[in-house]
Amino acid sequence: MTFQLGHYKETESREKKNQSQHRLQKKSKSEMAMKRVATSAIGALASSPGSSALIRPLHASPGSKKIVGVFYKANEYASMNPNFVGCVEGALGIRDWLTSQGHEYIVTDDKEGPHSELEKHIPDLHVLISTPFHPAYVTAERIKKAKNLQLLLTAGIGSDHIDLNAAAAAGLTVAEVTGSNVVSVAEDELMRILILVRNFLPGYHQAVTGDWNVAGIAYRAYDLEGKTVGTVGAGRIGKLLLQRLKPFNCNLLYHDRLKMDPELENQIGAKFEEDLDKMLPKCDIIVINMPLTDKTRGMFDKEKISKLKKGVLIVNNARGAIMDTQAVADACSSGHIAGYSGDVWYPQPAPKDHPWRYMPNHAMTPHISGTTIDAQLRYAAGVKDMLERYFKGEEFPQQHYIVKEGKLASQYQ
Template sequence: MAMKRAATSAIRAFSSSSPSSPGSSGSSTRFLHASAESKKIVGVFYKANEYASLNPNFVGSLEGALGIRGWLESQGHQYIVTDDKEGLDSELEKHIPDLHVLITTPFHPAYVTEERIKRAKNLKLLLTAGIGSDHIDLKAAAAAGLTVAEVTGSNVVSVAEDELMRILILVRNFLPGYHQVINGEWNVAAIAYRAYDLEGKTVGTVGAGRIGKLLLQRLKPFNCNLLYHDRIKMEPELEKQTGAKFEEDLDSMLSKCDIVVINTPLTEKTRGMFDKERIAKMKKGVLIVNNARGAIMDTQAVVDACSSGQIGGYSGDVWNPQPAPKDHPWRYMPNHAMTPHISGTTIDGQLRYAAGVKDMLDRYFKGEEFPAQNYIVKEGKLASQYL
């Protein structure tokens, strides 16, 4: 209950926080030309169905609609939500020509292509309820003068905790034991022959941004050997606190790791970066956790490596594409612990990213700037992590 009260307080505080100073009205970006006129806002969220009524704070679903319907409609805005997002006959497509704001999520992504951007003549603002805007053609958005923003930091705790859980699930060979129980079996040897302690293992994170740093802090008590690879080094104080060592060369770090965690955004540079050749350079039996983006991995290379034993276990909640089709090969490869994209959409995370969306919409209506770290595309320029 304490967590629930704290999260509820956070959304209230976030949505009522004082705005930053407004931008110059002389800018050519559409964002700064916001007016007090009624806006058409479309949100694309996953459908909760029978689960919608089981938690009043389940705001990240279609039914919850981020908890902002009453607030928007009281100000005269039109708010439409849907889970139907694919194809020319979809509900989303019907609203593309005249919507002003599109809210999407990484958990049920509406892919905003260059073609959709061209058809969206009134579109000014693309908001991601969560973190990760790679479902948007960012170059096309920049060329069109759109503003793209996300709720930076809203689910970093949620994802870091989930990564720690997945590491332990793989190290301890947990899932086969669980499956034995529900299948009425009892075979300790079938689990124990590949179950280990986390203590003493070498864990490396590819990317040490907000999530990567939180993960390293949470791994510190397990007495692991911690490594990280990133474009820039962490602050000396945080390195000292976690005991994590910087590895400038990615492949050199990977060859040392018993466990690798992917914490880098999906960009043109990182797309498919874990291919057959790179995976072959890693320790045989390496465990991999990926809550970043599925397309960072070569899909078939992961399947082949799990089948051969080069990868001893693979766990994550991101797929390419999303939602994953029923015949996606990761569903059927050995030694995996995959889930739907759930790590960043805990109830606490939902309250945080709902509050962040409300805050940015409020600022947009007033013609004010967003918090600087939330911008992914601003004034025709992409954020550094997407370059």
């Protein structure tokens, strides 16, 4: 029941009026007390780690948004392909679309240090888009400074350049375009396996330097057929790699937290290895296909590498920080690792004195496997789709979430 002053008949007795006023005063005091309690409770919840969604909304509030994209510069290559959208100049192909809706879109490659272009926009940006190929490292300190930040998007796959625990505690949404470049990376991994197995690079160097020494190549060139290949991680990329390896008649092994569907496992002809330490010594070739998490960071250290077969080949397109940098370089120098190839380093871009640049028998490249033109078009479309949903307050496809409502996706836990 509610009471409203001024709606009583003039003939009502003074006693009834006094009683009504007393009830109203009592109710008003009660409501004020309840409001104080509720406000206090909300404040307490907002400051607790488990209730971060109360700090920052999952989706956009009305009005113009400031969106910052961090990509690599293409310079003279930008104009060579109209579908080259993953660079600063291409800006994911969404500049006109965003500005036509009244949003501010700033794109830069300058991301490091207190005086960088990115740092200048941290305090008032709403959305930050980055890629694994030229990552904007989003630290807990940056998250603390970014008072308006609501959404962190990865144009591609792999959001470990973000402090995910800090993002979860701050109530941010982190999402990536799951599946956008899995084919690109799996194909690249297969290429790297063949480059290492066939000892391709010394032959290429001979060709460009004018040499001709077949023995210098052939003494360590092998067939892929009959070799044991193990993937550490068999998610989307790992499964695609195993499927592509099947025609080579390899012995295929995989280690993962989840066993794949028996029918798919039978089709591929891969064997599940629950114990990683037992799988590793069996492998002639090891491919890293797991995400970088607190558990996997530095996993392949000196001790783990010592368990590998002498003369093992390693391909790592996952994340550089999964490996102990110096331990890999030392093992390549000693010959324990006969060849190492990948496109991921830590940090990125890799400094000029990074030891992997100078270790023997490597086939390293900059981070390129997941940024083919085909992949760029897929992850650009995915980013646009999520931004559209963000502006409308709609949910993203569930598989795109890395952090949602204070919780990390299972692969990062």
